[in-house]
Every structure is written in C-alpha cells, then in structure tokens.
Amino acid sequence: MPQTFNQLPEELQLATTAHVKYIQSLDSRKDEYDYWLTEHLRLNGLYWGLTALHLLGHPDALPRSETIDFVLSCQHDSGGFGAAPGHDAHMLSTVSAVQILAMIDAFDELETRGKGKAQVGKYIANLQNRETGTFAGDEWGEEDTRFLYGAFNALSLLGLLDLVDVDKAVNHIAACANFDGGYGVSPGAESHAGQIFTCVAALTIAGRQDLVDKERLGRWLSERQIAGGGLNGRPEKKEDVCYSWWVLSSLEMIGKTHWIDRDQLVAFILRCQDPERGGISDRPGDMVDVWHTVFGIAGLSLLQYPGLQPVDEVYCMPKSATAWVLGR
Amino acid sequence: MADQGGSQHGIARTSRVRTDEQKKRDLERIARYRELEDQVRARAAEGDYSPAVFQLTSRLLRLNPEYYTIWNVRRRCLISGSFSRLSAGSSCSTACSTSSRTATTAPSSTSCSSSSSATTPPAPGPPTAGKSGTTAEPTPAAADPPEATESEPSEAETRDLATLQAELVFTIPLLLESPKCYWIWSYRLWLLQQAIARLRAPLARTVWEEELGLATKMLGKDRRNFHAWGYRRHVVARLESPSLRGGSMVEAEFAYTDRMIMSDLSNFSAWHSRSRLIPRLLAERGADEAARRAFLDKELQQIREALNVGPEDQSLWYYHQFLILNLVYPNKHPAMTPGFTLQDRVAYLRREIEEIKELLEDYADIQLIYEGLFEYTLYLCQLEGKKPKASERTDLVAWLGKLKQLDPMRRGRWADLEREHDLTEGGSDV
Numbered sequence: 234m235p236q237t238f239n240q241l242p243e244e245l246q247l248a249t250t251a252h253v254k255y256i257q258s259l260d261s262r263k264d265e266y267d268y269w270l271t272e273h274l275r276l277n278g279l280y281w282g283l284t285a286l287h288l289l290g291h292p293d294a295l296p297r298s299e300t301i302d303f304v305l306s307c308q309h310d311s312g313g314f315g316a317a318p319g320h321d322a323h324m325l326s327t328v329s330a331v332q333i334l335a336m337i338d339a340f341d342e343l344e345t346r347g348k349g350k351a352q353v354g355k356y357i358a359n360l361q362n363r364e365t366g367t368f369a370g371d372e373w374g375e376e377d378t379r380f381l382y383g384a385f386n387a388l389s390l391l392g393l394l395d396l397v398d399v400d401k402a403v404n405h406i407a408a409c410a411n412f413d414g415g416y417g418v419s420p421g422a423e424s425h426a427g428q429i430f431t432c433v434a435a436l437t438i439a440g441r442q443d444l445v446d447k448e449r450l451g452r453w454l455s456e457r458q459i460a461g462g463g464l465n466g467r468p469e470k471k472e473d474v475c476y477s478w479w480v481l482s483s484l485e486m487i488g489k490t491h492w493i494d495r496d497q498l499v500a501f502i503l504r505c506q507d508p509e510r511g512g513i514s515d516r517p518g519d520m521v522d523v524w525h526t527v528f529g530i531a532g533l534s535l536l537q538y539p540g541l542q543p544v545d546e547v548y549c550m551p552k553s554a555t556a557w558v559l560g561r
Numbered sequence: 562m563a564d565q566g567g568s569q570h571g572i573a574r575t576s577r578v579r580t581d582e583q584k585k586r587d588l589e590r591i592a593r594y595r596e597l598e599d600q601v602r603a604r605a606a607e608g609d610y611s612p613a614v615f616q617l618t619s620r621l622l623r624l625n626p627e628y629y630t631i632w633n634v635r636r637r638c639l640i641s642g643s644f645s646r647l648s649a650g651s652s653c654s655t656a657c658s659t660s661s662r663t664a665t666t667a668p669s670s671t672s673c674s675s676s677s678s679a680t681t682p683p684a685p686g687p688p689t690a691g692k693s694g695t696t697a698e699p700t701p702a703a704a705d706p707p708e709a710t711e712s713e714p715s716e717a718e719t720r721d722l723a724t725l726q727a728e729l730v731f732t733i734p735l736l737l738e739s740p741k742c743y744w745i746w747s748y749r750l751w752l753l754q755q756a757i758a759r760l761r762a763p764l765a766r767t768v769w770e771e772e773l774g775l776a777t778k779m780l781g782k783d784r785r786n787f788h789a790w791g792y793r794r795h796v797v798a799r800l801e802s803p804s805l806r807g808g809s810m811v812e813a814e815f816a817y818t819d820r821m822i823m824s825d826l827s828n829f830s831a832w833h834s835r836s837r838l839i840p841r842l843l844a845e846r847g848a849d850e851a852a853r854r855a856f857l858d859k860e861l862q863q864i865r866e867a868l869n870v871g872p873e874d875q876s877l878w879y880y881h882q883f884l885i886l887n888l889v890y891p892n893k894h895p896a897m898t899p900g901f902t903l904q905d906r907v908a909y910l911r912r913e914i915e916e917i918k919e920l921l922e923d924y925a926d927i928q929l930i931y932e933g934l935f936e937y938t939l940y941l942c943q944l945e946g947k948k949p950k951a952s953e954r955t956d957l958v959a960w961l962g963k964l965k966q967l968d969p970m971r972r973g974r975w976a977d978l979e980r981e982h983d984l985t986e987g988g989s990d991v
Contacts, residue, residue, distance in 0.1 A: 266587050269594055270625050319602050321630040373636065374754075375747035412836060412883045422791050423833040455971050456875060468829045468875040470785065473570070491973035507574065520572040 245500065247538065248508040252526060253291045255511025256282040259523060275317040276307050280329035281527040283336060287551045288534050288542045301339050304330050305347045312352030324360060324370045327353065328383040335390045335558045336550055354393035357384050366401030367419070377418050378409055382431035385438045386548060390558055403441050406432045414449030426457060426466040426479040433483050434547045447487040454484050455492035462497030463516070473515045474505050474525045477532030478549065485535055485546040495536050502529045597621050601634060610638040619731065626735045629744045636751065639728070644721055644759070714764060721759045725768060728752050733775070740779060746788050750795065757804055766805045772796045784821060785830050811841050826867045829876035836883045839897060850900040857897050860884055865916055872920055872927045881933065885913065889940045903944065910941050928967040931960040939982065958984050
C-alpha cells in the first residue's frame, strides 16, 4: 500500500473530514431519541470519540476544558465514575474517565478539582475479589475479565497498580485459558476475541506474556479473518469491524499481525465507512456508531494506514499518550 | 472495553434525514422518556426506594434495559425493606406479565453518542450507597437464610419467593428482546443469589432449577449466545454446589452438548462445552483404561464422521485438535487417556493422519485438511523425537504449498512455518 494518502484509489481513502465532523456532531443530537437512550454510555462514548479524533490527527476537535468538566461531573465521592452525571459509578466508565484524562494530560485537574488519583485507585482496588483475583464491575458483583483488564489499564495509567494483587489476577487469567489458546469471560467459558484482548492485554501490562500460548493463539486469531477480509470474533460467526480491534490488537501484542491479510482488512474497514456523513459501521451498508468508528480507525492505525497516528495495542489510546503517561 | 450492548449491529444504513412528522414524534418520545427518568432519579436521589419508585423503574427499564443505574435503583428498592414488604400481587406480577410488552424500541441496538460539551452539573444525590469492596454475595436485608427444616416456609420466605419469582418474570420479555444485554443477565444472577441468601436450600433450589430451562430456551433461540452459555455454566455450578444441596450434573450437561451438536454440527460453543466437561465426566464415571480408550475412540469416530460432511468447518477441526492435543501433550492438557503409552499415542496419531488423508480423495481443495495433516505430522515427529523423514518432509512441503495456494490470506503464517521447520523447497538437511 502506498505510504501517502493521496496516492490511494478513491475506495481506499479514509473520509477523515467526515469522521471528525461526525464525532463532533454526536453531542448535538439531543433531538434524537437514541441520544437519550444511550446516556448510560456517555463517558465511554466520549473516550471512543476522543480516541478516534486523536488517531485521526485532530486531538483538539473537542474542547478540552469542557471535556474535563464533563468527566469530573461524573465522579462520585467513592472515586468511581458513572457514565454521566447522576449515573452510578462503574468500572467501565471509571476506566474511560482515566483514559480520557490521560489522553488530554489532565490528571492534575483530577487532583485539584476531582477526588484525586488515590481515591480513583482505591475505588478500583476495592472491586478486586481477593479470593480469586478477578474484578467486579461495581458493588453488585458481576465479574468478567473485561473488568480485570479495565482495572489494570486504569491503575497502570495512574501508576497505582501496586494497590491490587497482580499475581492473583494473573492466576485468574491463566485459569480462563482454553485448549485453543484463547480466553473466555471466566474459567470454563468459550474463547472470544474480545475477552482474548482483555486477557492478553492484562497479561502484557503485568509483564506476564510468557503465559500466553502464542503459536496456538496466533493461529486461532488469524483464522478469524474470513472471505471478504473482515474478522469475526469466534469460529463460524459473521465478521464485524469491532474485531478489527480485538483480534488485531491481540495479534499485534503477540507479534503476529502479519498472519492476516492486511490489505483485505483495510479494504473491509473502509467499505464500512459512510464517506459522506462520517462514521463506520459493523458491516458494509449498516448504520454507523462511534463504537465501530473508533475500533475501525484503531484497526487501520495498527495496519499502518497512511496519515493515522500510531495506536497503543494494549491501551487503545494514541501511543504518544501512553508513552508520556507511562514514562516510556 | 468489550461491547456493552450500545452499539449498532446489523441495522441497515438509512438516510438520517427525518420528516417533520418524525422529528415531532421523536421529541414527544424524548419528553415522555425524560420525564420518567427525571422522576426516578430525583426520588432515588432523595433515598426514596418505595414501591412507587419500583414501579417507575419497571416502566423505564422496559424502555431502556441498558440503563444500569435504574437496575441498581430497583435492587435498592427490593433491599431497603421492600423484599419482605413488597407482595407479589402489588406491583410486579400484575405489571410485568410476560405478554405485556410495551416498549417498541430496540434499546440494545441504539447508537452510542459521545458527549463532550455536556454542561449538566453532577446530580446532588448521594453516590452509590453500597458497601465498598467486592463480593458476589449481596448483603440481604434479612439476616442469614433460615435454617433448613422440614416445616412450611415462613411468611417472609413466601413473600420473598413471590417477589423473586415476579422479578424473574419481569426480566424475561426484556431478555428475549435484548438477549445480549449484560445488565439484564447480571440482574438475574443477582436475584438468584438473593434466593440463596433468603430461602432455605430446597426452596432456593426450585428457583435455580427454573433457570436451566431459561438457558435452554435462550440457546434454542441463539445457539451461540455466549451470555446464555455462561449463564448456563454458572447455574449448573450452583445447582451442583452444597449451597443448593446439589450433586453432579456432568452427565446431563454432556448429554445436552450431544443434543446441541446433533442439531448443528457447526456449533463450536457446544463442542467447547464438551471439551470442558470430558475430564470430569471420565473421572466421575470412574472410567478405567479400557473405558477411556473406548470413549476416545467414540469421540474420534464422531468427529471424523462430521468432518466427512463438513471438512471446511473450523468448529469441527478445533474439536479434533482438542482430542489430538490430549495425545500429544498429556501433561499440559487434561488427559483423557493418561494410561496411554507413547506407542499408543503414536499409533492413534498415525491413524488420524491416515484418516485425514482419505478426506483428500473427496475434497482436494479444502485448506483445513492440509493444515491438519501438516500440524499432526509435525506432532508425530515430536512424539517420536525425530526430524521428519525424507518422505514426510516431501509431504510437508507439498501440503504447505497447497496452503499457500488455497489460503493466501494467511501467507505470513505459512512463511513463518516454512522458515521455522526449514521447509523451503530444495534446501534442506534431510
């Protein structure tokens, strides 16, 4: 693939301007019913949109101070964040809040105007099941390797990973491994590309990639690419743009991205974009949303699509941000 | 983070231009929705978890089952005394019959909007009121579950049971409409935990037993739904546990995978489940060496027959790999046949390779067959502790050539394998 953008044929052009506008427009859709039905995802949505903008090279397309105000308005005394003001605190929105603040270099504001890093760390650490090592999503106890990864992601960005029992959590992940090299939601559960991302990324953060059966997992992951170039999340399932992230980032972490066909996946993701009105959908011709938009763009970034900022395969944030925050 | 159910899946892209009439209708719906939402949130913020608020959560959750905070409000309504006060007939069982679907929206497939410029101040209400720390066992308003006796259920127990059952009924239509909504599944599991905490074991057991039926029903509608499979595993584990005075269900669950596989050979979720059940199944049967050998023979025969019909099906090959790994790495994977000698394992592997070669007579262009032959031949060399013989090497080179030709998408992997096993044509140290 040519290394400069304007050498690409039209069907392989990323509609950057349209995508930026689409993401900017998301908060001005208050006359749409869906806007209100999705308030429980607002903070996550902000993280998805902001990450996409950073990768597209438009980090300032959303106003920084309003972003910080909104994030801090979602925080509870416990340190945890809800999805929007008035929503209960949850691991998922707390991780998004930390990722957003990290991306726009606003941890200082968390100290001065929010409840502070230490309180956020405490909230997350309290969600660890000290017997099994895994994490709950909130006080009501649902457990899932997604939450374990979220905890590792946010705590490592905050520099507070020592608040939790990392070894126990690592043992829990090892117990989620299956014969096919993949990982599930919990011990015994079927391998699933989304959970594989969470488990391999958590092991990477913990410095324990030695536990991953890279040959077997790489094979399974590479077999997710199906005719048409897209990736599915489990055997014999349909392809979906979001797996361009879950599968590809996992392959990247274990050094096997070259085991799939890069050009066909690029073309598939680009066929899912709405070039006029912006946004990316799960499959060609479907409705777009910010979730598929960020994971499509992050996938393109991993595939070194020209003009995109490099994405960190472990954190799903711009590499420049994680390098700075983690002091790499 | 993984999908939280708020993204668009499989909805056709249409023009985003709405008519004035549609816009007006949307505004009316928004107004109704927000009014309801404001009521629930305002009252919950004041610590009002009365039956009236509980009823409002029913209405709101039918419109939007993804609204996790409202599920939490509902839990608090039940816990804050309502568990024994809220009689089954008062609010829920009448308002939540399985046929009363009022929601016309599909909240599980709504778009996710980001909000960067929201300026709403934080709600003044208290933050989450629960205890810190995590446990899967919520603290019920009642103390310990009643001692197990043979007497009739107490009045409180009867009320709690009715409440729980009404709640379980309430979530069913929501689950049928949004079978991938994490929040509904986790709410349901929380209810089941409440049953253990509040009811004596025999009574709690009846509640949990019903759930197996639900898991079966949901898997009947979508046989790959991993929420339903996970739920099923969880329910079975609990039904087997001492807290519900259970016994092993491994035979029944294994038979369930049989049925699922019979109706769809391609259902990898069922094959996976089988792979997890087998070690326990054999142990609990007290299977001796002969029984284990017979079991493995039967599994291999079944999967070979399936491969004869669908050699392009990854699900079947993954399960075949599972059986082979048992032979190749008896210490790493739960061994089905720990008593096999090295000669046994080599003989089995040789036979499988020969059987797979026969598949080529009918299917010359299926890459998974070549991949199987390639992988298993290398295993054979590994077991025998030697490098491939000249004839084996010739085969490996030829199969890899076929893989490159039939499956160019994964050419990077074929190139790595070629290098790793020194299989470039011509150059070798045989």
